[in-house]
Amino acid sequence: MAVAVLLTSPSCQTQLSSSSRSQAIMQSSSQGSSEITAAIDRIVEATLWEEGPGVAVLILDDGEILHQKGYGFRDVEQRLPITVDTAFDLASVSKQMTAMGILILMEAGALDLDAAVTTYVPDFDDPDPDNPILITDLLYHTSGLADYTGAAWQGTDAEFSRLTLEDHLQWLNEQEIESDRGVEFEYNNSGYALLALIIQRVSGQPFAEFMGDAIFEPLGMKNTVVFSRLDQRIINQALGYQVSKRGKIEPSSFPSVIAGDGNVFSTIADLARYDQGLRDGDLIEPETLALAFTAGISDDEEEAGYGLGWAVHADYVAHGGNWYGTSTYY
Known part of the structure; x- marks a missing residue:
């Protein structure tokens, strides 16, 4: 099962981490998609700020989409809702x-x-x-x-x-x-x-161009880009938010142009396409993907618990990210 949670940081009133949310969701994985949707709706409704910034959630089971939905607003002031095509800063998930x-x-x-x-x-x-x-x-x-x-x-x-x-x-x-x-x-x-x-x-290409040509475009990830210019406009972008000392929601943003460690913007709809591309071997061979999912061993023979861009756990791989008002987990 694959879980993607993309959220604006103060979306939830409790300190429930994205990984904790995914574990709660996975406990419902033996149920049908309607039961999973109901379970996720309950989790989100219990934690989302009323009329505040929100979250996008994607649940996949062997490539099948069980749940794909946006909650709350990507722009609180303009009251623009989060949808499956809302673009979030993936931060370190990049x-x-x-x-x-x-x-x-x-x-x-x-x-x-x-x-x-x-x-x-x-x-x-x-x-x-x-x-x-x-x-x-x-x-x-x-x-x-x-x-x-x-x-x-x-x-x-x-x-x-x-x-x-x-x-x-x-x-x-x-x-x-x-x-x-x-x-x-x-x-x-x-x-x-x-x-x-x-x-x-x-x-021989700019990093952003290579990533588009080699990964995003072949997989049909039309709403996924690398942020590489301070004047670049991200279509359907989820704005970042934080909670002030007075308990008020306020914008939080610190754009930068460096990439590789972060700065890929994507949507849950595109992450579903990315996940399918990994499963189908559209980007790399299965044995190469297995290498990416294998924790590295340092020279002193201690396992690092980190693969090639993935945190490696006992029975799954994942990565989280956060950057000035947004948090992600995949």
């Missing part, structure tokens, strides 16, 4: 799609997962050329690199918003390594931004 782009290039013979990053980005200043950071280190979050979304970033908000993949590389080259590569798992957004740059360099 990482699996970046990894997919890498795997597509691998299957095409354009890159090797075990190659050093410098093989494809020679202007990357590897901190230890004798033990170079590999593409797999970026995928598995074992690179030891500084993270531009963490304490290492000392720039202004305006500089952050305008940070491109090439700018990020220059920033990364100026940072100290935080740990040796391959030693331990440390979730790292810079690693996936660097993967996006590798895709850009290897394919």
